[in-house]
Amino acid sequence: MDDFGQDKEFIEEEVVNIICAAIHSVFGIKAKYESSEQILVETVVENDKDRLILQGINYNKEKATSWCSQLIDQVIRGLLKLGKPFKYVITCVMQQNNSAGMNTFGCGFFEESDGSVSKSIAINDLYFAITIFAVLI
Numbered sequence: 001m002d003d004f005g006q007d008k009e010f011i012e013e014e015v016v017n018i019i020c021a022a023i024h025s026v027f028g029i030k031a032k033y034e035s036s037e038q039i040l041v042e043t044v045v046e047n048d049k050d051r052l053i054l055q056g057i058n059y060n061k062e063k064a065t066s067w068c069s070q071l072i073d074q075v076i077r078g079l080l081k082l083g084k085p086f087k088y089v090i091t092c093v094m095q096q097n098n099s100a101g102m103n104t105f106g107c108g109f110f111e112e113s114d115g116s117v118s119k120s121i122a123i124n125d126l127y128f129a130i131t132i133f134a135v136l137i
Helices: 012-027 048-055 061-081
Strands: 030-032 040-044 086-096 115-123 126-136
Touching: 012 030, 012 040, 012 061, 012 115, 012 126, 061 086, 061 126
Parallel strands: 040 115
Antiparallel strands: 030 040, 086 126, 115 126
16 A cells, blocks of 8 residues: 655645634634534634624625635635645535524545545634545546
């Protein structure tokens, strides 16, 4: 069996950190996750400035497409900075959180070197589901 090495390994923690950085870049609010088993990425409020930023983020149908596009753009930029030989597919689904359920499902047949990660983000009445598929070239 081939030894893939660090540069050809899909590391979920790296990818989730990129998702958190994208949230910060797009919305100006920090995000974190505790473990790989945790599905929901949480926003972090450290001070009054963060609280004000968070209060200003609400569902807006005129901004929805732009927010999804910006999140995907920031995630792909972060992934490309890793310099790993993967092709990526990224999806971002956003909905207004009005107590309606949202179920997403993704399926793929991967080699040992490939991977995927899916995380949800809740910001006030916004709910995002971001999924990243990585296929080693």
